[in-house]
Amino acid sequence: MNKTYYITTPIYYPSGKLHIGNTYTTVFCDALKRYKALRGYDTYYLTGMDEHGKKIETVAEERNLHPLDHVDEMAKETRALWDRMGITYDDFIRTTEKRHKTVVQKIFEQLIEQGDIYLGTYKGYYCMPCESFFTETQLGDNHTCPDCGRETSQLEEESYFLKLSKYQKRLLNYIEEHPDFITPASRKNEVVSFIKQGLNDLSVSRTTFDWGIKVISNPKHVVYVWIDALSNYISALGYNTDHDQLFQKYWHGDEVVHVTGKDIIRFHAIYWPILLMALDIPINFRLHAHGFYQAKEGKMSKSKGSVVYPDTIINQYGLDELRYFLLRELPYGGDGIFTPESFIERVNYDLANDFGNLLNRTISMINKYFDGHISRNPDETHEADQALESHIEDTIKQYKENMETFKVSEAIKGLWSLISRTNKYIDETTPWVLAKDLEQKDMLENVMFHLAESLRHIGILLTPILPDASKDLFKQLGVHEKLQSFDTLSFGLGKSFEVVKKPNPLFPRLDSEKEIEKLKSIIRGEHDEDIEPVDETNLASIDDFNKLELRVGQVLQARYHPNADKLLVLSVDTGEKQPRQIVAGIAKHYEPETLINKKLIVIVNLEPVTLRGEQSEGMLLAGSNKESMEVLTVKNLNPGDHVQ
Ligand SMILES: [Zn+2]
Secondary structure (H helix, E strand, O other): OOOEEEEEOOOEOOOOOOOHHHHHHHHHHHHHHHHHHHOOOEEEEEEEEOOOOHHHHHHHHHOOOOHHHHHHHHHHHHHHHHHHOOOOOOEEEEOOOHHHHHHHHHHHHHHHHHOOEEEEEEEEEEEOOOOEEEOHHHOOHHHEOOOOOOEOEEEEEEEEEEOHHHHHHHHHHHHHHOOOOEEOHHHHHHHHHHHHOOOOOEEOEEOOOOOOOEOOOOOOOEEOHHHHHHOHHHHOOOOOOOOOHHHHHHHOOOEEEEEEEHHHHHHHHHHHHHHHHHOOOOOOEEEEEEOOEEEOOEOOOOOOOOOOOHHHHHHHOOHHHHHHHHHHHOOOOOOEEOOHHHHHHHHHHHHHHHHHHHHHHHHHHHHHHHOOEEEOOOOOOOHHHHHHHHHHHHHHHHHHHHHHOOOHHHHHHHHHHHHHHHHHHHHHHOHHHHOOOHHHHHHHHHHHHHHHHHHHHHHHHHOOOOHHHHHHHHHHHOOOHHHHOHHHOOOOOOOEEEOOOOOOOOOOOOOHHHHHHHHHHHHOOOOHHHOOOOOOOOOOOHHHHHOOOEEEEEEEEEEEOOOOOOOEEEEEEOOOOOOEEEEEOOOOOOOHHHHOOOEEEEEOOOOOEEEOOEEEOOEEOEEEOOOOEEEOEOOOOOOOOEEO
């Protein structure tokens, strides 16, 4: 039986398009999963989305959508991104799924029954427009809302609480007895000192919004984010259901790893283990919290024009280039910085020059001197051989240690040290000199063999980091599939090589100056390449399109929605007996009176919906970009005219 390995990312909150920094955790977990799979583990990789909460309810409303339609769309986009990035996840859990909701509801009821969850009052500062509670420490100056900057007022709300205090001591003991539980050590220390200040019981339900999992025994409450989101790690495995094989296999298996960003470590290092203790589930996991990618000026921000999207990099340069940069440039325990300069440099120096060029030179020489075919000749040795062989051995050992302890960036550094060492071996053995002397033919073959065999090792160790490039390397070098596995990492096992006739550069060298300027302008949003490609996997048929009925409609009246400051309520003449009422999320871009008499394009055969108490019988067509939104208008057509 193979050992098991269960690895998870936090579930993503669908608050917008993911930038490269947001994708780090997922790429990092993918590298670790691939590494463990390469080592023969039975792996299971879980990721997903956290789809409940006030903010989602509000955003969906602004978009004139049911929250579920909104999150369906986000989940689809997110999965498409992971597929694009070559992420080998096994399951994608969504907290709106039934399989998750029923588990959360059972957990909540059990904890109420046990007395670990009790009903109390939550006191906090409330922001009316945001409909959110904040603690005093979260507020801005003069008790203002940290989200919108408006004044807040002190309010009380009935809420369920989880008894953190009861488990405080047990948790501290657990952390002390399991020195590898939380890494890096700096994060562990942060957690320990937080617990030692004393844990307050945690508010775990809300009555101020609806978009969540209802508490069965008291349905005016919805389960607040902590218990809802954290439980995904076991609900996805079928915990507490009659089909819990995955839970038995992976949670009770050999290794369980949660990876998170440093900002949510408290939830994973305190609330989650306490929840598990209360449920009498063994903690069993190791937690690793990593730092963040930033732009040079600090946090990546849309308004500063410093956000970098994965699509941009993949379209322009390729997936392995992006994976390499992300995994290489974020130091263990620290933050990383993305700049166009550092990215282009990494691609040029590390990938094109050091690595790609080594493969290219090796294949060219094997073709030139041996017509593409070489074998091992153990009788011939060069004095540089031993040094290279022992460097390979050390690299494998360090690589394993680093990958096991989440030091992926260190593991990559070690690999590049081997790549440098192999390049140096060429300088030491001067094959072009050996080639001039027929007597040295065997020696020359021995040198070629060392280069090829070193590259085979590099290819195997790079599999989790650069899946495409390592596949390409094996193909060009003629490495049989059986010799691509982790247990063939032993010098000399690859006995002969038959390389391709014409090497193909793994990473073409870039014109630095030109590419840096181009990348900068894309990031600033001045370059067309940044426009998202059409999703070819989601094509609509003519029938799909014909299902929608579009007509010209003229605005008769317009007013602000009484209960939502982003919505307008319009009365629109669509040529029918009665005008239609349409609620549209355009209040931020249009004063109501400016719309009167405008002729717009309206979808008239959508199912009516009620948005915060106002019925909406249609939808307007509008276009938008980062700065503005514009409703589509016509001049010479009349209300009721068809639009095709
Ligand atoms: Zn606010």
